[in-house]
Amino acid sequence: MKHSLFILALLGLMSCKQQPKDTVPQQQAKKTAVNTVNFPEVSEPIQLIDNGKEHLYASYYGINSFSANQKYVTVLETDVKHRLPTEQDTATLGMVDLETLEFIPLTTTRAWNFQQGCMAHWLGTSPDSLIIYNDLRDDKFVSVIMNVHTKEEVKTIPYPVSAVSPNGKEAVSINFARLRLTRSDYGYGGEGQKAQPEVRFPENDGLFLVDLETGEGKLILSIADVKDSVPEIPEDGMEYFNHTLFSRDGSKIFWLARATPKRNTTSFTINRDGTNLQRCFPDNWGGSHFDWLSDDKLMVTASYEAEQMSHILFTVGQKNYKRLGNGLLDFDGHGTFSPDGKWMITDTYPSKNKLREQKIYLMHMETEAVLPLGIYPEPAEFEKGHRCDIHCRWSPKGDMVGFNSTHTGSRQAYLLKFDF
Numbered sequence: 565m566k567h568s569l570f571i572l573a574l575l576g577l578m579s580c581k582q583q584p585k586d587t588v589p590q591q592q593a594k595k596t597a598v599n600t601v602n603f604p605e606v607s608e609p610i611q612l613i614d615n616g617k618e619h620l621y622a623s624y625y626g627i628n629s630f631s632a633n634q635k636y637v638t639v640l641e642t643d644v645k646h647r648l649p650t651e652q653d654t655a656t657l658g659m660v661d662l663e664t665l666e667f668i669p670l671t672t673t674r675a676w677n678f679q680q681g682c683m684a685h686w687l688g689t690s691p692d693s694l695i696i697y698n699d700l701r702d703d704k705f706v707s708v709i710m711n712v713h714t715k716e717e718v719k720t721i722p723y724p725v726s727a728v729s730p731n732g733k734e735a736v737s738i739n740f741a742r743l744r745l746t747r748s749d750y751g752y753g754g755e756g757q758k759a760q761p762e763v764r765f766p767e768n769d770g771l772f773l774v775d776l777e778t779g780e781g782k783l784i785l786s787i788a789d790v791k792d793s794v795p796e797i798p799e800d801g802m803e804y805f806n807h808t809l810f811s812r813d814g815s816k817i818f819w820l821a822r823a824t825p826k827r828n829t830t831s832f833t834i835n836r837d838g839t840n841l842q843r844c845f846p847d848n849w850g851g852s853h854f855d856w857l858s859d860d861k862l863m864v865t866a867s868y869e870a871e872q873m874s875h876i877l878f879t880v881g882q883k884n885y886k887r888l889g890n891g892l893l894d895f896d897g898h899g900t901f902s903p904d905g906k907w908m909i910t911d912t913y914p915s916k917n918k919l920r921e922q923k924i925y926l927m928h929m930e931t932e933a934v935l936p937l938g939i940y941p942e943p944a945e946f947e948k949g950h951r952c953d954i955h956c957r958w959s960p961k962g963d964m965v966g967f968n969s970t971h972t973g974s975r976q977a978y979l980l981k982f983d984f
Contacts, residue, residue: 606926610665610979611976612637620976621681622638622639623638623681623683625853626854634964635692639667639977651674651675651756653674655673671710673697675700676752677749687728690732695712705740706722706756707721724738727817730812734773735776736771736772737781738819739757742759745759747804747806749949765790769787770789771783771808771819797828798825803822804822805820805821807854815859819832829850844864852866853865853896861877861879865899874889875887875889897910898955902962904962911956914941914942920943923940924940940969940971962982965982
């Protein structure tokens with residue numbers, strides 16, 4: 565049975581008893597129709613693999629882990645559990661057949677972490693057969709394009725990827741060695757790139773736009789280019805870039821500029837050609853998690869009015885900031901939109917009490933009605949750099965959501981099925 569709920573009830577306000585249809589005034593009838601939401605029926609969580617090893621989706625939240633036909637999903641398998649992986653830790657990159665739940669090993673990688681996997685993406689050029697993922701080879705961080713059916717390596721790109729354009733022809737690359745020093749759980753072990761820890765604002769490092777057909781990369785914005793747009797940092801601090809994402813049409817790129825030692829954050833967008841640099845928010849709003857709703861509308865969790873962490877929706881270049889969820893989503897979640905833009909799913913960090921509960925919520929975009937989907941306690945031994953965030957991701961058809969969890973005592977990849 566599908567969930568049919570009233571927004572007013574979800575907000576904890578008193579709702580009026582519905583009158584017979586022929587006695588409801590026209591204006592009231594319209595309001596009633598708008599305020600009713602048919603939420604999907606949601607399955608119990610399905611554990612994708614159960615073979616005694618640890619598993620996680622092979623990319624960051626919000627990145628499509630599913631083949632276009634939704635037959636396969638990319639997953640990492642590892643024996644590492646309660647520590648940060650190093651360059652000596654090889655993880656198996658494979659895919660799960662969603663009909664049989666068979667795990668199919670594809671290759672191994674030494675450029676991965678628990679937050680973002682190996683940043684595996686299905687390529688828009690051939691979304692049922694080609695993936696790209698990061699690896700450490702010959703002491704260099706690279707990305708590899710592979711045909712998952714033949715297991716043939718089609719091409720090696722001399723840049724690691726942090727985001728891939730929707731058409732699969734371009735990628736953004738950042739410095740994962742610098743990340744290892746500044747945000748260790750998002751970087752890779754090894755010296756696969758020059759971290760330059762002695763340089764606060766390097767001019768030769770930043771956002772690289774990579775042509776996946778030629779393998780050539782171009783620095784479209786250096787870290788030095790944002791020096792006057794970010795808070796001052798001490799002499800021993802380091803500015804760094806992280807969390808990049810193309811807009812839905814591939815014309816824009818979002819990312820976060822952060823710095824040590826306080827991890828002060830500035831949210832930015834830029835056109836894919838390096839023009840039209842934009843700060844997303846006023847001073848002190850920061851930024852944390854993100855997704856594009858459309859070609860120019862963006863959601864970022866940030867400190868609204870520098871006071872309240874919220875899921876904030878706005879148009880790039882405008883100040884039309886809107887807090888989503890009517891107060892129910894005033895926290896720092898990993899929000900991501902369904903392919904049709906009608907829904908946003910998000911999660912919480914573990915509660916600060918002994919229960920350590922992580923929760924998943926589904927929001928209807930038109931009405932902002934919110935439905936809780938589950939509670940997944942994280943054991944205390946999963947914390948710090950090896951923590952397990954829920955990190956939801958939609959399937960291409962919008963009828964499945966994958967997420968990671970440690971609620972059973974091991975790190976595993978799960979699936980929720982939606983019946984709209």
